[in-house]
Amino acid sequence: MGFITENMLSNVVDLPIALPATDLHMGDWVVVATVKVVAPMRITYKMATLQLFACNVDTALITNGNKTYGNLGLSFLTMRRSYSSGNPGAAGGLDVLVATGLGTFSRTLTNVIVATTPGTYSWIIANNMQPSTDAIPVIPPSTSIDFRLAVTGSVRLELDSA
């Protein structure tokens, strides 16, 4: 490990992935942050926290039939490359942070994502709920399952990865 010079520090930019408390309706998603990477840049993604403050229904009543994607919990923060539109839960995400209930969910800091492939990287928060597909729904399909949530995180952009 070498020392850091002023020039090196100037070439490192810590970019925010931040969403203040927001109501996210059933099936909706919001782009939280976008970073454009060109050669020879590098991004390093370590830290993100997803907090679910509130839900308009009892989360204990939510079944797998309410989930758009069964493995993505109630809500999720995903990192995608070259995202333009469409449900962000579809295959192809580089990383996902899943919230399985109310509370705070954080990435494991040792699970580092490093990307140098040129492109636009986006972080998208999504509400993974849909009208129940169960034969006997616990929550009426006409009820919108909404969350109040917030995201805090950071991604490091190094302008010259060489």
Next chain:
Amino acid sequence: MNGFITTNRYARTLSVPLSFAQTELRSGKSIVIAELPLALHERFELRSLTLSVLAILTPGVVPFYLNTAMGLCSVGLYRGTMITGPLAYASFTDQNCTTNPFAVCVVETPGTYRVVISNNTNNTDLSVAATGSLRFYY
């Protein structure tokens, strides 16, 4: 400057986030994302400011530009309160546009600086997001 950084020096640098999650921006409107007062002997550098235009919410209209040079939508660093003469800005050219991170914008003049995202049309609503960071030295 290519000297090594001491812990004291490092403690006097801050990364200031510029974050604007996906939001509906109505035609002709602008929103201040961040505001930063700069005093004498302080300095900040803007390296990265990215604008994402995620959706056009008024389909089927021909955008009428209020300021042709600033394109459909733009995000910029401004001194003072007027949306003229940005010190650095990214204007809509494709879905994601960014300032040139290799051409750093260094600001040392004392004053109040704002980062503003603006819709430069009078008939087209947009869904936009912006992400960036300032490095602040004091």
